[in-house]
Amino acid sequence: MGPRSADGIAADYAELLIGDLHASLASPVSESMNFLNEIALRYPEAVSLAAGRPYEGFFDLDDLPRHLSLYRRHLTERLGGDEESVRRTVLQYGRTKGVIHELVAEHLRLDEGITADPQDLVVTVGCQEALYLTLRALRRDERDVLLAVAPSYVGVHGAAGLVDMTLVPVRDAADGIDLDDLVARIRGVKAEGRNPRACYVIPDFANPSGTRMSLETRRRLLRIAAEEDLLLLEDNPYGLFGDPDGPPTLKALDTAARVVYLGSFAKTGLPGARVGYVLADQRVTDGDGRAGTLADQLAKVKSMLTVNTSPIAQAVIGGKLLAHGCSLRDANVREIATYRDNLTRMLAGLERRFGDVPGVSWNAPAGGFFLLLTVPFLAGDDLLERCASTYGVLWTPVHHFYADTRPRNVMRLSFSHLRPEEIETGLDRLARFVRDQQHN
Ligand SMILES: Cc1ncc(COP(=O)(O)O)c(C=O)c1O
Numbered sequence: 081m082g083p084r085s086a087d088g089i090a091a092d093y094a095e096l097l098i099g100d101l102h103a104s105l106a107s108p109v110s111e112s113m114n115f116l117n118e119i120a121l122r123y124p125e126a127v128s129l130a131a132g133r134p135y136e137g138f139f140d141l142d143d144l145p146r147h148l149s150l151y152r153r154h155l156t157e158r159l160g161g162d163e164e165s166v167r168r169t170v171l172q173y174g175r176t177k178g179v180i181h182e183l184v185a186e187h188l189r190l191d192e193g194i195t196a197d198p199q200d201l202v203v204t205v206g207c208q209e210a211l212y213l214t215l216r217a218l219r220r221d222e223r224d225v226l227l228a229v230a231p232s233y234v235g236v237h238g239a240a241g242l243v244d245m246t247l248v249p250v251r252d253a254a255d256g257i258d259l260d261d262l263v264a265r266i267r268g269v270k271a272e273g274r275n276p277r278a279c280y281v282i283p284d285f286a287n288p289s290g291t292r293m294s295l296e297t298r299r300r301l302l303r304i305a306a307e308e309d310l311l312l313l314e315d316n317p318y319g320l321f322g323d324p325d326g327p328p329t330l331k332a333l334d335t336a337a338r339v340v341y342l343g344s345f346a347k348t349g350l351p352g353a354r355v356g357y358v359l360a361d362q363r364v365t366d367g368d369g370r371a372g373t374l375a376d377q378l379a380k381v382k383s384m385l386t387v388n389t390s391p392i393a394q395a396v397i398g399g400k401l402l403a404h405g406c407s408l409r410d411a412n413v414r415e416i417a418t419y420r421d422n423l424t425r426m427l428a429g430l431e432r433r434f435g436d437v438p439g440v441s442w443n444a445p446a447g448g449f450f451l452l453l454t455v456p457f458l459a460g461d462d463l464l465e466r467c468a469s470t471y472g473v474l475w476t477p478v479h480h481f482y483a484d485t486r487p488r489n490v491m492r493l494s495f496s497h498l499r500p501e502e503i504e505t506g507l508d509r510l511a512r513f514v515r516d517q518q519h520n
Pocket residue numbers: 132205206207208209233235282287315317343344345346351355356
């Protein structure tokens with residue numbers, strides 16, 4: 081054994097400088113997920129108003145064999161009783177674009193009014209992979225930029241960073257996006273000789289703000305996309321958890337293939353299955369007359385990344401879809417009611433505790449998992465740490481959704497995974513913390 085340094089590590093042990101690794105690894109975004117997970121692990125007794133997870137009380141291991149056998153029966157029928165092919169489909173390496181694409185297309189038709197050719201779907205390892213594939217394909221060189229509402233889901237900052245795509249922030253608004261600012265940003269980017277490839281949006285109950293775009297905003301956004309020759313990346317993990325008579329998705333309104341639709345089964349299916357998808361029906365030509373779709377190109381990227389999404393996980397999700405006639409709205413009746421009750425309880429609880437507290441305000445989303453609480457002090461990671469250790473409650477500092485480390489006076493509160501009494505306890509603790517901060 082060679083000589084050892086003071087900290088006990090062999091002197092010839094390989095050591096890498098983070099500055100010599102990919103630039104995204106040194107950015108604050110890459111720390112965000114780890115920091116937030118790690119703090120929750122360190123304070124297991126704390127009530128978490130931070131985790132954007134589905135309620136675990138509905139998870140049941142016995143659903144897995146049930147859903148697997150439903151999918152198996154479906155496949156056996158589809159394949160004319162050929163058990164060998166059934167076994168191969170579920171257990172062997174498989175189709176890059178996935179095996180439950182027809183069931184996903186049927187879900188989109190039933191629940192979202194989206195007409196999708198199953199061939200234009202790529203079933204992915206969660207929505208996060210769908211985001212990565214899309215950005216990887218769209219980013220040709222350093223001039224290509226992504227626009228996104230600020231604040232936006234941490235994962236879009238992360239995926240953009242991994243493919244070296246600059247993210248240009250667009251101002252938020254009460255119904256999700258400031259369209260005048262969007263146009264100004266697009267023009268600004270073009271004036272600099274750069275290329276705005278797409279704008280990432282979460283029109284339904286956004287993460288972190290909980291906002292939902294009006295029908296008028298959706299229509300204007302589609303018009304702007306057409307006028308400026310821009311794609312829209314519509315991310316929709318939460319749309320089902322709200323009023324069924326709300327406005328249609330952008331993709332349902334899209335008549336010109338402007339929208340790449342990103343889906344996740346983490347909230348409506350099972351997060352542990354890690355299954356999502358992307359609907360990319362844009363035509364791609366090679367100049368020699370051969371044409372395919374963007375989905376075909378995304379499949380090429382996927383074939384070099386995760387090869388294919390586990391068909392076993394797809395079978396579990398496929399079985400859940402089949403159990404409910406492919407309607408996730410039907411599959412989530414209990415979940416939809418629970419999240420709505422939790423949201424009502426949160427809003428009433430905030431009013432009771434903060435209604436007359438100066439400097440404290442919050443928005444009132446109509447669904448989803450999240451809302452934003454504005455407080456009269458800067459709520460950064462250091463205060464979160466203090467709040468967790470001394471007051472026993474966790475929330476998410478909103479700077480994580482701006483991909484920087486500058487604390488702001490806003491926190492994201494989530495309520496999806498808690499029981500009613502946990503929401504009350506969490507809010508009591510939060511109220512004590514906010515009161516003490518004000519008096520410091
Ligand atoms: C807006 C948004 N998109 C995508 C995801 C990730 O989805 P998945 O778990 O399917 O990768 C999340 C998860 O929190 C999210 O909030």
